[in-house]
Amino acid sequence: MATQSRPRRIVGTSLKMYFDLPSTLEYVKTASSLADAAKAANIDLFIIPDFVTLLPSHDILKFASAPILLGAQDTFWEARGAYTGEVSPLTLSQAGVTIVEIGHAERRRIFHETDAEVAKKAAAIVQHGMVPLVCIGEKTHGQIASQAVGMAIEECRPQIRAALGAIPDDSEVIFAYEPVWAIGAAEPAAADHVVAVTKELRRMCEGRKGAVRILYGGSAGPGTFKNLKDGVDGLFLGRFAHDIKNLEQVIKEMSEP
Numbered sequence: 111m112a113t114q115s116r117p118r119r120i121v122g123t124s125l126k127m128y129f130d131l132p133s134t135l136e137y138v139k140t141a142s143s144l145a146d147a148a149k150a151a152n153i154d155l156f157i158i159p160d161f162v163t164l165l166p167s168h169d170i171l172k173f174a175s176a177p178i179l180l181g182a183q184d185t186f187w188e189a190r191g192a193y194t195g196e197v198s199p200l201t202l203s204q205a206g207v208t209i210v211e212i213g214h215a216e217r218r219r220i221f222h223e224t225d226a227e228v229a230k231k232a233a234a235i236v237q238h239g240m241v242p243l244v245c246i247g248e249k250t251h252g253q254i255a256s257q258a259v260g261m262a263i264e265e266c267r268p269q270i271r272a273a274l275g276a277i278p279d280d281s282e283v284i285f286a287y288e289p290v291w292a293i294g295a296a297e298p299a300a301a302d303h304v305v306a307v308t309k310e311l312r313r314m315c316e317g318r319k320g321a322v323r324i325l326y327g328g329s330a331g332p333g334t335f336k337n338l339k340d341g342v343d344g345l346f347l348g349r350f351a352h353d354i355k356n357l358e359q360v361i362k363e364m365s366e367p
């Protein structure tokens with residue numbers, strides 16, 4: 111069987127709602143100094159601040175020595191209209207956003223977002239020329255390792271199908287596999303679990319024309335990637351990227367073959 115070349119690695123962070131305006135901009139400024147390291151390692155780097163700081167973040171990232179992808183934490187599926195409080199994918203694309211996170215576990219839990227809504231958002235993101243970063247992952251934490259993998263795959267299957275069914279076959283998509291129980295935890299999910307699940311998730315996407323990359327998220331940080339590289343193309347960091355040195359260290363680790 112021919113060896114398939116792996117997609118380009120990608121790492122980034124969502125700041126969720128942890129920081130205020132000045133500290134977000136400070137963070138983005140500091141993170142932009144990692145652009146060269148990421149480029150040298152052939153890794154895509156993305157930063158996802160809150161909506162309010164997107165424009166000034168874009169201005170900061172414009173001056174980075176190499177490209178850093180600017181992401182948004184969500185979008186609405188309609189581009190214009192009477193949708194008070196929502197943010198348009200058209201506006202996001204005009205603000206310099208290139209990837210849009212959707213379906214994060216916190217949005218599914220707190221705001222009851224469904225796979226069908228996430229799918230409509232994915233379609234809108236692609237229509238506006240951006241890349242959907244679709245968060246998926248199981249709620250149940252199976253106690254027996256072999257069963258846990260099967261249960262995770264079955265919970266992720268409809269999440270993946272819904273998103274893939276809504277976007278053109280040749281469009282690029284990123285899936286962030288984030289077991290719900292591993293988010294906000296002390297440590298990431300066990301590497302064996304993540305590799306077994308993500309290998310199967312990749313199989314579900316086989317045959318697509320468009321590029322698919324799969325990230326792991328959930329208490330990821332330094333030391334996480336090396337044991338996951340057989341399954342994933344990168345990491346989606348949360349709290350452990352707040353210290354920029356950790357992000358720098360993760361980029362370093364990901365630059366190793």
Ligand SMILES: O=C(CO)COP(=O)(O)O
Pocket residue numbers: 124214288292293294295327328329330346347348349350
């Ligand atoms: O939800 C996450 C990324 O989307 C991960 O968050 P934590 O790394 O803080 O658990």
